[in-house]
Amino acid sequence: MKEIQSSMAGTVFQLLVGEGDSVTAGQTVIVLESMKMEIPVEAQMDGTVGEIKVAEGDFVNEGDVLVVLA
Amino acid sequence: MERGMGMKKLLIANRGEIALRIIRTCKKMKIQTVVVYSEADAELPYIKEADKAYLIGPPQVSQSYLKMNEILEIAKKEKADAIHPGYGLLSENAQFARMVEEAGIIFIGPSPAIIESMGDKIKARKTMIEAGVPVVPGQENESADLEAAKLFASEAGYPVMLKASNGGGGVGMVRCDNEQALTQHFESTKKRSQAYFGSGSLFIEKYIANARHIEVQIFGDTNGNVFHLFERNCSMQRRNQKIIEEAPSPNLSQSARENILEIAVLAAESVGYKNAGTIEMIVDEEENAYFLEMNTRLQVEHPVTEMITGIDLVEWQINTAQGLPLPIQDQHEITEQGHAIEYRVYAEDPFTFIPSPGLLSEMEVSAGEGIRVDYGYQKGNKVTPFYDPMIAKIIIHAQSREECLEKSKKVMKDSKIEGLKSNIPLFTALMDAEEFKRGNYHTQTLQNILKGEKK
Numbered sequence: 001m002k003e004i005q006s007s008m009a010g011t012v013f014q015l016l017v018g019e020g021d022s023v024t025a026g027q028t029v030i031v032l033e034s035m036k037m038e039i040p041v042e043a044q045m046d047g048t049v050g051e052i053k054v055a056e057g058d059f060v061n062e063g064d065v066l067v068v069l070a
Numbered sequence: 071m072e073r074g075m076g077m078k079k080l081l082i083a084n085r086g087e088i089a090l091r092i093i094r095t096c097k098k099m100k101i102q103t104v105v106v107y108s109e110a111d112a113e114l115p116y117i118k119e120a121d122k123a124y125l126i127g128p129p130q131v132s133q134s135y136l137k138m139n140e141i142l143e144i145a146k147k148e149k150a151d152a153i154h155p156g157y158g159l160l161s162e163n164a165q166f167a168r169m170v171e172e173a174g175i176i177f178i179g180p181s182p183a184i185i186e187s188m189g190d191k192i193k194a195r196k197t198m199i200e201a202g203v204p205v206v207p208g209q210e211n212e213s214a215d216l217e218a219a220k221l222f223a224s225e226a227g228y229p230v231m232l233k234a235s236n237g238g239g240g241v242g243m244v245r246c247d248n249e250q251a252l253t254q255h256f257e258s259t260k261k262r263s264q265a266y267f268g269s270g271s272l273f274i275e276k277y278i279a280n281a282r283h284i285e286v287q288i289f290g291d292t293n294g295n296v297f298h299l300f301e302r303n304c305s306m307q308r309r310n311q312k313i314i315e316e317a318p319s320p321n322l323s324q325s326a327r328e329n330i331l332e333i334a335v336l337a338a339e340s341v342g343y344k345n346a347g348t349i350e351m352i353v354d355e356e357e358n359a360y361f362l363e364m365n366t367r368l369q370v371e372h373p374v375t376e377m378i379t380g381i382d383l384v385e386w387q388i389n390t391a392q393g394l395p396l397p398i399q400d401q402h403e404i405t406e407q408g409h410a411i412e413y414r415v416y417a418e419d420p421f422t423f424i425p426s427p428g429l430l431s432e433m434e435v436s437a438g439e440g441i442r443v444d445y446g447y448q449k450g451n452k453v454t455p456f457y458d459p460m461i462a463k464i465i466i467h468a469q470s471r472e473e474c475l476e477k478s479k480k481v482m483k484d485s486k487i488e489g490l491k492s493n494i495p496l497f498t499a500l501m502d503a504e505e506f507k508r509g510n511y512h513t514q515t516l517q518n519i520l521k522g523e524k525k
Contacts, residue, residue, distance in 0.1 A: 009427055009455040011130070013265075035418070035425035035459040037309070059130075 002069035010034030084156030086446030108134035152176035201340030208275025234263030286334030315371035320509025326357035377410035420496035431489030
């Protein structure tokens with residue numbers, strides 16, 4: 001399973017991809033907000049977005065799965 | 071508002087270091103304090119220092135520190151005479167100030183009308199132009215129209231700054247070097263403006279190269295006088311946010327300094343300002359000063375001014391808010407002594423600025439003469455991702471700038487902050503940077519130093 005995890009605790013500020021979108025390694029898929037700073041979360045590998053586990057405004061912890069790539 | 075000297079109880083609608091700092095003055099003035107806190111802040115020192123504390127909600131500020139009705143209800147229940155908003159959060163919220171006043175409680179700050187007019191950057195700018203205060207060439211873009219922004223930028227020349235009309239603290243602000251960048255950043259800036267400040271209205275202005283950010287602490291008394299308490303240089307910034315502030319400003323000619331102080335007083339007088347406020351200015355390479363914005367509240371970096379003037383700004387705020395005169399009647403009675411530098415200690419990577427929430431397993435900053443530490447957290451506290459990463463401010467005062475730097479160096483070396491990353495190593499590195507040593511720096515200097523550029 002290819003998962004994109006949260007790099008740190010924070011709130012999901014922007015979802016930049018939708019289910020079914022194809023992404024490439026290094027592409028920013030989600031922007032988190034932590035300590036009033038925007039933190040981009042990038043895909044580590046190429047793939048297609050299978051499932052998005054979070055919604056904008058959700059609070060996530062470090063290591064939480066944000067997106068599952070198919 | 072005819073309460074005379076009767077202030078007995080004050081509610082602080084804030085958290086962390088500023089709440090603790092306000093409590094300190096209240097204790098000196100024999101005023102009882104009531105604080106509010108979120109679930110994430112239950113262990114913080116300010117709660118223990120207050121006479122009474124109320125849990126108001128979950129960590130997110132929208133569900134805790136920004137809940138105006140709840141905070142007001144607590145103030146009423148506690149029969150608080152006044153509410154001090156600190157900085158950030160509700161401090162520049164005119165609606166809140168109005169609600170507080172309507173409840174018969176003193177809001178410590180200027181009138182809601184002034185908060186409103188200065189909070190709207192477009193209105194503030196217009197007011198300043200009318201008063202004869204110089205401003206940076208810029209244009210309002212209320213409907214967030216990209217074509218109008220492009221037109222302005224091509225006429226004024228790139229680079230331009232794009233920002234939220236209602237913004238502040240560097241949030242929602244982006245530099246665009248060309249039309250492509252402007253187009254690219256437009257939508258996200260609009261969205262950010264909407265998300266953080268409740269309005270998609272944007273402002274675009276000419277970017278001034280190698281600009282210094284110099285601001286003036288002003289104070290309006292109950293008799294309609296406006297005084298200045300000198301300037302602060304806040305040009306050492308990361309992500310458009312200040313990390314070091316100092317007073318007096320190094321490398322500023324006496325005539326430019328006088329001009330800046332004069333402009334600030336004129337700006338504050340033109341709106342009939344009362345209580346503590348700050349006029350932020352941009353100073354270009356030729357030492358021309360332009361009005362940037364007015365902050366209608368106590369500033370994070372106010373201790374720098376307190377250190378050189380010996381004035382307790384919170385005490386002045388409280389007294390003025392309850393209609394009492396200042397201890398001075400004339401500008402010449404406000405004097406400055408020596409040099410002060412403030413370092414904002416952030417829980418973040420010192421060089422990438424990525425936030426570093428976590429458990430503060432050790433926090434020790436050496437005490438001593440001319441060393442002031444305004445802290446929000448202490449050893450054993452958890453620094454959570456819900457708020458600004460600032461954990462403390464270290465303010466150093468000495469007779470000269472050179473001495474101040476020497477002392478700073480030692481304090482940074484002896485400071486122990488463990489369990490999370492802090493930006494102390496950045497300060498240590500800056501002590502050896504020529505630009506900082508010589509006091510010859512502008513708002514891009516830090517970035518240039520980090521890039522290893524010699525500029």
